[in-house]
Amino acid sequence: MMAAATSANDSLWQQMRDEAQRAIAADPVFGKSLADAVLVHDDFAAVLADLIGRRLGGSAAERARFTTFALDAFRDSPDMIETAGRDLQAIAIHDPAIAELLPPLLHFKGYVALQAWRVSNWLWHRGHVDAALLFQNESSNLLQVSIHPAAGIGSSVYLDHATGIVIGANVIIGDGTTILQNVSIGRNSELPARSPRIGRGVYIGAGATVLGDISIGDFAKVGAGTVVTSDVPAGCTAVGNPARLTNCPEPVPAA
Structure with missing residues (x-):
């Protein structure tokens, strides 16, 4: 099962890289932002942690803190990356306007809010209550999605439009x-x-x-x-x- 999950993650990561390369070839100017968001990283976990840091952190120090928390969670629990991949694929399945993975990954705030919640949930269950609630607070303030760290959410979940969503403890x-x-x-x-x-x-x-x-x-x-x-x-x-x-x-x- 672990080998199958790893293979699926590798395939997903390669698909993201291929999409980023095509975007650069089609538009070298705009494509540079995709390269910075995807191609400079070693794997999907690093991309996702950086994305969470950029969306939740206002200053460079805050960005680094959120990114570090996310990386720690993903390295400790690799199944979180498998779940994040399923969440991303669910958007492509359910949204007829989406044909590739990069647009929802980079631009859908519901997706990043859900992954930020997964990190907060990981923190909550390890006793880091203040850090978990910080993730919830910043997601609420900046993304308009408030999910309590003590909630329980499965995989392949899609927060569509994702403004004004509140999910309690x-x-x-x-x-x-x-x-x-x-x-x-x-x-x-x-x-x-x-x-x-x-x-x-x-x-x-x-x-x-x-x-x-x-x-x-x-x-x-x-x-x-x-x-x-x-x-x-x-x-x-x-x-x-x-x-x-x-x-x-x-x-x-x-x-």
């Missing part, structure tokens, strides 16, 4: 989920306070709110502007405020 999000802009996922005001659990392949539309001790089943959809405070079975679509269920694979029993 202990929220669980499964593989292959797509989340659009202005989405809030977190606890409600009831006690004991518990967070939503979101399954695999879920789609959450713009402006949706998902709150409380609830489950969103695999491959369910939450429509734009929907407010969800109760379970959504697998494969169903939730729409409206309050949410109502439609398009379920099987009839949903009356409440």
